[in-house]
Amino acid sequence: MSAAPATSPSRSRDGTAASLLNDEERTRIRAKSAQFAPPPAALPDGRRDLVGLSREELTDILVEIGEKPFRTKQLWHWIYHQGATDFSRMSSIARPLQEKLAERFVIGRPGVVTEQTSQDSTRKFLFRFRDGQEAETVYIPDRQEDRGAVCISSQVGCTLSCTFCHTGTQALVRNLGAAEIVGQFMAARDSYGEWPSPKGETPRLLSTIVLMGMGEPLYNYDNVAKAMRIIMDGEGIGLSRRRITLSTSGVVPMMDQCGAELGINLAVSLHAVRDDLRDEIVPLNRKYPIREVIAACRRYPAASNARRITFEYIMLRGINDSEADARELVRLISGIPAKVNLIPFNPWPGSSYRPSTREQLDRFAKIVMDAGFASPIRMPRGRDILAACGQLRTESQRLRRAAGQPDAAPGPQDAGS
Numbered sequence: 345m346s347a348a349p350a351t352s353p354s355r356s357r358d359g360t361a362a363s364l365l366n367d368e369e370r371t372r373i374r375a376k377s378a379q380f381a382p383p384p385a386a387l388p389d390g391r392r393d394l395v396g397l398s399r400e401e402l403t404d405i406l407v408e409i410g411e412k413p414f415r416t417k418q419l420w421h422w423i424y425h426q427g428a429t430d431f432s433r434m435s436s437i438a439r440p441l442q443e444k445l446a447e448r449f450v451i452g453r454p455g456v457v458t459e460q461t462s463q464d465s466t467r468k469f470l471f472r473f474r475d476g477q478e479a480e481t482v483y484i485p486d487r488q489e490d491r492g493a494v495c496i497s498s499q500v501g502c503t504l505s506c507t508f509c510h511t512g513t514q515a516l517v518r519n520l521g522a523a524e525i526v527g528q529f530m531a532a533r534d535s536y537g538e539w540p541s542p543k544g545e546t547p548r549l550l551s552t553i554v555l556m557g558m559g560e561p562l563y564n565y566d567n568v569a570k571a572m573r574i575i576m577d578g579e580g581i582g583l584s585r586r587r588i589t590l591s592t593s594g595v596v597p598m599m600d601q602c603g604a605e606l607g608i609n610l611a612v613s614l615h616a617v618r619d620d621l622r623d624e625i626v627p628l629n630r631k632y633p634i635r636e637v638i639a640a641c642r643r644y645p646a647a648s649n650a651r652r653i654t655f656e657y658i659m660l661r662g663i664n665d666s667e668a669d670a671r672e673l674v675r676l677i678s679g680i681p682a683k684v685n686l687i688p689f690n691p692w693p694g695s696s697y698r699p700s701t702r703e704q705l706d707r708f709a710k711i712v713m714d715a716g717f718a719s720p721i722r723m724p725r726g727r728d729i730l731a732a733c734g735q736l737r738t739e740s741q742r743l744r745r746a747a748g749q750p751d752a753a754p755g756p757q758d759a760g761s
């Protein structure tokens with residue numbers, strides 16, 4: 345993690361200069377992200393994966409093999425509405441073309457290494473991608489209704505090293521590609537048999553997406569944005585932007601871009617209300633301090649009373665859970681359409697943090713709620729299968745080692761952000 349720059353984008357008093365600096369910062373972030381690019385979405389025999397291509401890219405490769413652009417619409421429907429993985433199922437496409445497509449392309453899914461269902465019905469998938477790298481995805485059913493959220497990973501490992509997060513102890517290996525991000529959702533749907541994509545009022549089991557799995561999604565913005573555009577496309581999976589939430593530790597310049605381009609919901613991993621403490625537990629704060637993160641939330645275009653920004657706040661006993669902390673939190677977010685998710689800490693071996701007591705959690709929640717912000721205490725889900733917040737991936741690796749199985753091939757070390 346590099347030290348904070350002398351002048352960071354929103355510290356400038358001049359609006360134009362600030363946006364120029366933000367552009368520079370975005371260019372720098374993208375260049376860094378490119379060093380962790382995923383491998384090409386193709387098989388060793390040269391067949392290319394159609395999942396993860398934009399409509400324009402799909403049209404281009406169809407035209408390259410001598411097909412008419414209107415085939416894009418047909419294929420898109422089969423891939424993303426029907427969930428077909430086999431060209432021979434595509435009954436609106438003549439057999440010779442089915443065979444031609446099968447010779448050149450595949451409709452891929454990540455491999456399922458393990459699929460575990462918790463006593464509380466949370467289901468966790470460990471997926472393996474073509475280069476052997478792995479990531480976890482969790483389906484969290486709603487307790488009251490017949491629907492739920494799919495928690496998707498955006499990177500293998502994470503560069504940010506938040507000190508309360510077990511996932512963050514694994515160095516960043518690489519970014520996930522658009523095919524791998526969309527593929528997690530599609531493979532979860534395969535598991536629940538939820539094809540074709542429910543339309544209109546038809547209830548959806550996998551009804552929301554939270555980009556809260558492994559990794560910082562805004563450090564892999566281009567792949568995440570492409571994947572979300574595919575998922576939001578009304579002729580395919582058709583999930584509304586209102587049903588997608590991206591969780592960030594506060595990559596300020598990319599928060600602006602995400603809001604302007606995707607308009608999806610935003611969650612911010614705040615976890616502390618003073619810079620000295622947040623510098624320690626969310627080290628990205630040294631680069632984008634609290635006031636810049638909060639300012640980016642205030643200008644986030646998709647936020648409204650109907651679509652509140654979620655502030656995630658992990659409750660660490662004696663560290664960030666005092667009543668003074670709660671009052672400062674309320675002051676910081678005052679005027680933002682927001683809710684605060686209070687997350688009881690999940691202890692893990694090697695961590696010195698302890699969870700807040702129930703009484704302290706309740707006291708904290710009451711102060712926030714009395715100030716007019718919803719402040720649900722998020723009870724951990726899928727604890728018995730290690731699917732709770734911050735437990736992803738690292739534990740899977742440890743168990744695989746214990747079972748004498750090799751880990752996925754090591755990747756490049758974290759170059760910091």
Ligand code: SF4
Nearest residue numbers: 502505506509512559
């Ligand atoms: S909390 Fe999120 S951003 Fe922080 S280390 Fe864990 S996975 Fe990375």
